[in-house]
Amino acid sequence: MRIGDLLPADSPRLNGLDEAHARQLAEKDSELPPILVHRPTMRVIDGMHRVRAAEIGGRTEIAATFFDGTDAEAFLRSVVANVSHGLPLSIADRKAAAGRILASHPLLSDRAIAAYTGLAARSVGGIRRRSAADLPQLNVRIGTDGKPHPLDRAAGRLRASEIIAERPELPLREIARVAGISVGTAHDVRRRLRRGEAPVPGGRAKARGGAERARMNPYGRSGTRDPHFTLRRLAGDPSLRQSEAGRELLRWLHTQVVTGDDWKKRMDAVPPHCADAVAELARQCSDTWQEIARELGRRTPAE
Template identity: 50%
Template sequence: MRVIDGMHRLLAALLRGRQTIEVELFDGTPEEAYLHAVKANVVHGLPLSQVDRRAAAARIIESHPHMSDRAIARASGLGAKTVAAIRRSSADAVPQLNTRVGRDGRVRPLNALEGRRRVVAVLAEHPDASLREVARLSGVSPATVSDVRRRLAAGESPLPSGTEPTELPGTERGGDGTQRAGSDSRSNQTFMDPVPVMEKLLRDPSLRHKEGGRQLLHLLRQNAVGVQDLMELSDAVPPHCRSLVINLAQHYRDAWQSFAEALDDSV
């Protein structure tokens, strides 16, 4: 009978003299209840302070070491890089696992090299399999499969350049460790985590105190999604809507590109 979420609503009901209140029962361990409580308090009510969020993330890392940095970041309201730093500082108290569970519930290897090695093996065994089927069999994202398949088709190493050399079955020497995405000339681009960038912009008074600045922050906040997150959202697009979504995505891409070029020209 411990309240996980809704302390203030319960207190308000008591002050009004109510004898009962409608509740949603939670069935789980104390650690799961704590995770649920943190998630709830991040998205509504009085925002948690940065200290509270970091403390929450540290506790979740200890109780749920299998959760990915992005999953814990989303639960605690921090950036993935901040969570990764907290995890590193807690390395002695946290068991070291070979896989983690992402926000989509999928289990992925910590070592991206191992994931790409499995993609190469699966593609060799099932060359006609779809991206999603290879991703399912390999335990990686469809974006990684797409990148590996493109590199192999071009006669390149399936590993991004500039990483530590390691032998892969049927490939030249290479290495992995940097998150890459895409299937064109931009596939060698390293994508940043937008969350800490947005946190910095949201704290800037020169943006927050202007109408135009607030509008820009609103737009940027709506678009603050990582490449990996977009790849996961591709599952939600039904076949009959794909062409429409593709056209919109390309339109938004061109609009933001023009905006970036205009800013660059004004420097």
Template identity: 40%
Template sequence: MADALERIRGKAEQVDVALLRNGLSPRLDGIDGSHVHLLAGLADELPPLVVHRSTMRVVDGLHRLAAARTRGQRQVPVVYFDGTSEEAFVLAVRLNATHGKALRVKDRAAAVRRILDTYPDWSDRWIASVCGVAPRTVAKARQDSADTGQRLGTRIGRDGRRHPLSVEEGRRTAEQIMREEPSASLREVARRAGVSVGTALDVRRRMLGGEPELVSHTAGAARPVAAQRVAADAGQLSVRRIRAQLGWLVQEPALRYTDQGRALLRLVSATLAFLEQSDSMEGVAPVHCRHSLDAVARACASGWLDFADQFGEEKTPSRSG
């Protein structure tokens, strides 16, 4: 679902209070009379209500509506939300959990259960961010409910993308897509398999290098410690193989004897030199620099992947005698 906040349409307009209905509030005990009395006595103009356009039910602002009726107002300012009733409830929870009168623990718990019933494939973190609870609270509620999302093998995260519940399943799917559709780009494979582009790249490297996949082909099986060590060794081996490919590229006249070709070779060489030393660099940066380094590293990785996608799925030619 697209960000619901972006579907609150238009400028505020005055609407007759008699046309507005209750029914979307996540507050189990309804309206708090003391809070209504407090709002009714405020001299400042209150923010507009958020209303589900198709049903005229209040998404956010029931206490403000009650305060307006207490003051005898015939109209109140309203902005509209366009979407389904289920989406409107999620928005109601999100708005009520972040401002105004705080939702109680039981209100949040009930909202978690209702959203789980409606959207079982949403991730624990996404639902937790909507309801203002910890992800472990959602996970516990999911275990206690008849969760069909548990059987789907994937969950939709806050980024709107579908992610596998296990890395192994995502890697197997990525490998299958690459074998069946060799022209698919890394980004397309990653999107469809529900894995990161980096994971898709690693799967491709193993396929091109003739290396066996290190994931278990038994659903739900955990990767043994020995396999983790093999994965680390294989990563170093891949770097050595890439170094050999770079040695071949350095001898290529189209690159070696042009300014742009030499610049490209220098960039590739510097990147590969970093890969060979990256493990020893982890503790170099102080804590206050790590966020910026993370952003820079990810941007560089994304740039290289965009560059690699220009060449399609063709294998790098091996050097012939």
């Protein structure tokens, strides 16, 4: 193909093309292997030094093989090619490439990314931890065998309980797929919720610290979460929807919760001479809700 039709590589090399290496290739008498080109963009995936060597030799065409895939897949292919042959990638190049692969393929395990980049799995794990704030928190990793492996089975159960609360009509197979657990485990989670039990068996919960036990509640304890969101999830919980007492509780909660700016709209209706009485009523209700929160806070997820 014509060299003039090619675009520069999205290379894992931080310092770009090495002119001295390209000149060494240009002096070789043997035919160089075809370059690899991303067909959708005509960007070089592997072989920029060979392209430069051809230009130095006065050639206008070069042998090429095409790759049809996404930009992220093309970059991954570029890293693998540059690690396996040609001018070696520096440690800095490999670490930067690992960071990009983590961002584009967060499901890949540390060992899988290490195999692609030529780094140690421990180094990839360190990069993942430093990038944790920018990466999605997933419960599954795709290993070097190409199969998904759950990181934390308890976390998968918790995720399944959240999905069931939000969309109770979903089939078990779909719940299992999204939560990264087996269909049998998803079935067990649904059955436990219907019995009013925690999604994770109590024995596993006891082995965890206080911070982990707090996570056993699929509705969370965030003080900034929208109460309407929590109400919707409670309303979808089978253990509440399928009992009269649970439905009565849901109806009561919907009439009691005051959120956002709802209360501000009501304050204009309070005459000045009633302000103290309404304020006292608000304080009394606040005290009651605090007592409810303390009582429920003393209960463990197993209870």
